[in-house]
Amino acid sequence: MIEIESALQNLDRAAMARLLERIYGIHHDIDEIIESHIESAGFAPGESNNVAASMMRRIEQIASEHEFVGYRQSYAFAGRLRSLLEDIDTLLREQEAIAALESTERFLQLIEPVMNRVDDSGGDLGEVFRQAVDQWLDTAAQVRAVSPGHLNWVEKVLYFFDHNDYGCLDNIISHSRKLLSEEELRQLAWRFENEARKALASQANDRDYNSAAAHACLGLRSVAEALDDMGLYEKSTLIASPEPNHRQLESIIQFALEINDLERADYWLQQPQWQGDPARQSRLRAELLRQQGCIEQLKAHLLQAFLDRPSESTLGHYWGFASEQERAGIKQQAETMARECDDPANAIGMLLTLGNTLLAAETAIDRADSLPARLYSTMQEWAEQFEAAGQTLAAAVCYRALLTDLLGRGYSKAYHHGARYFHKLIELDRHIDDYGGLADGEAFIRQLQKQHWRKRAFWAGAGYPNKSP
Numbered sequence: 001m002i003e004i005e006s007a008l009q010n011l012d013r014a015a016m017a018r019l020l021e022r023i024y025g026i027h028h029d030i031d032e033i034i035e036s037h038i039e040s041a042g043f044a045p046g047e048s049n050n051v052a053a054s055m056m057r058r059i060e061q062i063a064s065e066h067e068f069v070g071y072r073q074s075y076a077f078a079g080r081l082r083s084l085l086e087d088i089d090t091l092l093r094e095q096e097a098i099a100a101l102e103s104t105e106r107f108l109q110l111i112e113p114v115m116n117r118v119d120d121s122g123g124d125l126g127e128v129f130r131q132a133v134d135q136w137l138d139t140a141a142q143v144r145a146v147s148p149g150h151l152n153w154v155e156k157v158l159y160f161f162d163h164n165d166y167g168c169l170d171n172i173i174s175h176s177r178k179l180l181s182e183e184e185l186r187q188l189a190w191r192f193e194n195e196a197r198k199a200l201a202s203q204a205n206d207r208d209y210n211s212a213a214a215h216a217c218l219g220l221r222s223v224a225e226a227l228d229d230m231g232l233y234e235k236s237t238l239i240a241s242p243e244p245n246h247r248q249l250e251s252i253i254q255f256a257l258e259i260n261d262l263e264r265a266d267y268w269l270q271q272p273q274w275q276g277d278p279a280r281q282s283r284l285r286a287e288l289l290r291q292q293g294c295i296e297q298l299k300a301h302l303l304q305a306f307l308d309r310p311s312e313s314t315l316g317h318y319w320g321f322a323s324e325q326e327r328a329g330i331k332q333q334a335e336t337m338a339r340e341c342d343d344p345a346n347a348i349g350m351l352l353t354l355g356n357t358l359l360a361a362e363t364a365i366d367r368a369d370s371l372p373a374r375l376y377s378t379m380q381e382w383a384e385q386f387e388a389a390g391q392t393l394a395a396a397v398c399y400r401a402l403l404t405d406l407l408g409r410g411y412s413k414a415y416h417h418g419a420r421y422f423h424k425l426i427e428l429d430r431h432i433d434d435y436g437g438l439a440d441g442e443a444f445i446r447q448l449q450k451q452h453w454r455k456r457a458f459w460a461g462a463g464y465p466n467k468s469p
Helices: 005-007 013-023 026-041 048-065 071-092 095-108 111-115 124-146 151-162 182-201 211-227 230-239 246-258 262-269 270-278 278-292 296-308 312-319 324-340 344-354 355-368 378-390 392-408 414-429 441-452 456-462
Strands: none
Touching: 013 182, 013 456, 048 071, 048 095, 048 111, 071 095, 071 124, 095 124, 111 124, 124 151, 151 182, 151 211, 182 211, 211 230, 230 246, 246 270, 246 278, 262 278, 270 278, 278 296, 296 312, 296 324, 312 324, 312 344, 324 344, 324 355, 344 355, 355 378, 355 392, 392 414, 392 441, 414 441, 414 456
């Protein structure tokens, strides 16, 4: 693979010109990128800003498009947006910050038309627009430093905050510390608090959702995040919920841990509401102890959490901190708990954590009919561990569960994975002499053919007949 950056730097001007001539005209988006860079190279202060015009043309081109962009194409579309955003930052901002600010703001106005026609299930577009928020804030801070009166900065930030239907502008206040002063942010906090109290006071029915109060509380929370202010963050919840529920308490504690206010984290962990969710409280308590540096207390806490709620997760948390001697002391008891565990996923996960691959394999074989096949990544990890340890039948059981579940759901988009599982089973079958009461390889394939012969796309991908001869 050629290191493209270093290779391009070694090209002379003539070779670079020939390369651009060959590329130019292949695709409209590429043409615009080339034009933007050429215009940037030829721009001098005081001349007409062709770069700004080029950026706006590219933005308006995207705004004028109406074709639906599906999930498979959304990543490439997000790359197109990201390239435009980076060009605004690197080509235009260095020359004219105000023009870059205006271009970035126009870029943010693409959120609604783009989100309405693009399948952003993967979240790539949302991430680009969140990057654009930070870029706008950085550019605005640069402009404000030399032209303080260019905009009413507080009102502009508020405008973005109030026009955030798609959630892409969530960070406009919380990331605004470079742009807005502490005094301005505290004035915003006072404003949001008053709005929240007025909205709550005018609410006729406590059971109705109060969108105005929720919006104001979100604003207050955003200011708290910008200032790392624990009191404001607590207030943003307590105004509407004097007795926070578990999830609200979790949010408050996580913020306290993020800003290292360990005293307030400890206070909220002692609230009586946690009696209804001890597992969540235990996880947060463990993180508090870790940040406090109380490792011995942390280990005792994690061990007790495992003994109270045996699972792969609770065991794994303890195992990561325990010494070899401490692990040896709990291993036999943990293996007994794993044997008695009703959940096969937790049982196998605990045994693999303990390093007892043999017992984990026996458990997988004994409970083959109840393996949680939809834990795809976990099941594949198990299969790989079993195969590496010579537990071939257990590995085959995992691949059978994956393939049976995939075909049972008729998930055609994943048939290529199914074909891989199928061929892996054929490979493993060559090394299995005793199936221990389970159907052998040929019988398993015949069963698949009988149940799923109509799924011709799968059998074609596997290169195998869909019916027995």
